[in-house]
Amino acid sequence: MRRASDDEKMEWAMGLLLRLGVLLAATVVIAGGMMYLADHHGTQVSYRTFVGHPISVRHPAELTGPTSLAVLDVGILLLVAVPIARVAFALFAFLAERDWLYTAVSALILAVLVWGMLRSG
Amino acid sequence: MHLETFTTLVFIGSFAAGMLGALTGLGGGVVLIPLLTLGFHVDMRYAIGASLVSVIATSSGAAAAYVREGYSNVRIGMFLEVATTLGAVAGAFIAAYAPTRALAIVFGVVLLYSAWLSRSQQEHEVTAKPNPWSEKLRMSGKYPDGHGGWTAYVVDRIAAGWAMMFGAGILSGLLGIGSGAVKVLAMDKIMRIPFKVSTTTSNFMIGVTAAASAGIYLARGYVDPVLVAPVLLGVLLGALLGAKVLARARVPLLRTIFAWVIGALGVEMIVNGWMGRL
Numbered sequence: 001m002r003r004a005s006d007d008e009k010m011e012w013a014m015g016l017l018l019r020l021g022v023l024l025a026a027t028v029v030i031a032g033g034m035m036y037l038a039d040h041h042g043t044q045v046s047y048r049t050f051v052g053h054p055i056s057v058r059h060p061a062e063l064t065g066p067t068s069l070a071v072l073d074v075g076i077l078l079l080v081a082v083p084i085a086r087v088a089f090a091l092f093a094f095l096a097e098r099d100w101l102y103t104a105v106s107a108l109i110l111a112v113l114v115w116g117m118l119r120s121g
Numbered sequence: 122m123h124l125e126t127f128t129t130l131v132f133i134g135s136f137a138a139g140m141l142g143a144l145t146g147l148g149g150g151v152v153l154i155p156l157l158t159l160g161f162h163v164d165m166r167y168a169i170g171a172s173l174v175s176v177i178a179t180s181s182g183a184a185a186a187y188v189r190e191g192y193s194n195v196r197i198g199m200f201l202e203v204a205t206t207l208g209a210v211a212g213a214f215i216a217a218y219a220p221t222r223a224l225a226i227v228f229g230v231v232l233l234y235s236a237w238l239s240r241s242q243q244e245h246e247v248t249a250k251p252n253p254w255s256e257k258l259r260m261s262g263k264y265p266d267g268h269g270g271w272t273a274y275v276v277d278r279i280a281a282g283w284a285m286m287f288g289a290g291i292l293s294g295l296l297g298i299g300s301g302a303v304k305v306l307a308m309d310k311i312m313r314i315p316f317k318v319s320t321t322t323s324n325f326m327i328g329v330t331a332a333a334s335a336g337i338y339l340a341r342g343y344v345d346p347v348l349v350a351p352v353l354l355g356v357l358l359g360a361l362l363g364a365k366v367l368a369r370a371r372v373p374l375l376r377t378i379f380a381w382v383i384g385a386l387g388v389e390m391i392v393n394g395w396m397g398r399l
Contacts, residue, residue, distance in 0.1 A: 011195055018181045018328075026178070026357060033350040037124065045127045045347070047163040052342025072346030076174055079353070080335045082181045083328035090199060101258070105199050109329065112206040116213070117336035 010093040017089055021082035025075050032071030039068055084113050124347075131161060132351040139179055139359025141382070142301070143324070144366060144375055149179050149356045150298030151232060155386040158225070158399050163348065165221040165399050169297030170343030173331050175356035176299045180328030182357050182364075192321035194262045197276060197314065201286045202326050205304070206333035208290020213334035216295045217341065225394025228296050232387030235302035236380040252277050264318050274315050282312040294334035297343075299327035 055073050091106035122130075134156045135149070142149035150172040157168035216224065255261045255275040263271040276282075285307035292300040301323045308319035338344055393399045 022178055022181045029350050029353060040124055043124050045124050047167045047348055050164040050166045053345045054342040055339040069346055072350055079177055080332055083332040087329060109202050109206055113333055116210045116333045
């Protein structure tokens with residue numbers, strides 16, 4: 001049956017995409033974390049009171065604060081991008097399979113995700 | 122606390138939370154938020170932000186392993202993700218107007234409910250009761266039975282499951298958790314999807330659900346990178362290890378242990394929220 005084998009291929013590729021994406025994001029976060037630890041050796045930390053650390057995808061220039069924090073922010077943004085990329089990938093995979101129903105489903109999810117990212121404020 | 126000590130302890134705790142979350146399919150968030158708020162005195166909003174980001178990592182990391190094993194069902198997952206992402210955006214907006222005490226109490230109730238569900242749940246027989254919509258929406262599937270063969274299943278009560286998923290999305294956006302308990306409930310209990318397919322598909326969906334509210338959390342400053350780094354890496358490693366163990370683990374025993382842990386944490390969160398200590 002055509003659908004079953006196509007689905008298997010798609011799921012395999014999706015798994016690879018997820019693994020590589022998470023691996024990349026984690027590597028960037030490890031690098032940023034190491035840089036931060038080296039810079040702030042022996043300082044006190046407390047998260048008792050909320051100050052806030054806004055990260056915005058709409059203003060990439062704001063990411064260039066202290067370097068280690070900027071690297072950490074980029075790692076976090078990469079991670080958030082992984083599931084979004086997964087949905088985008090599924091959209092094209094379903095499109096290639098001519099599965100219109102699930103192409104529409106994927107497009108709808110993608111629209112909600114993009115809206116959520118940009119609506120932030 | 123010193124930065125190094127804090128980071129190391131948070132990493133170890135997050136590792137345990139991630140492993141437990143993956144093993145039960147309920148996600149790391151349910152243990153992580155009490156750990157951070159009660160254990161490390163982290164403000165509820167930072168804890169929610171860190172949890173949300175780590176939930177994306179857990180889901181994506183573990184889902185990669187499950188997808189390979191053939192348990193998760195991409196179509197069921199994506200069909201229901203429409204409901205969970207819409208709910209998650211709504212939940213993230215509500216969270217802006219809810220005081221942290223209220224969030225802590227709601228979170229505690231969710232924990233107690235998850236505990237109760239895990240304890241009372243029995244694995245149902247896979248009934249191949251025909252449902253025309255299951256075929257029309259191409260949701261019927263099969264999964265490895267563990268003896269080299271495949272077990273076929275169909276999906277039932279799709280509309281009710283979808284509505285429940287919208288609720289799961291709201292909770293996810295409100296509390297920064299994957300709300301795997303509600304997702305598994307919707308699939309396992311309502312839609313009669315086999316337990317392993319439900320938990321793995323739930324894990325698969327959690328990342329996308331969390332990503333829907335992530336933008337709003339990031340903009341509000343809930344995601345502190347210095348706190349998130351050890352949480353994220355700990356949870357991720359724990360979840361990857363948990364996913365490897367899942368195929369061999371005894372599900373009923375795990376559920377019982379997990380139910381007691383999250384039940385106790387639920388009471389703790391409600392008490393602390395009520396007293397305004399969070």
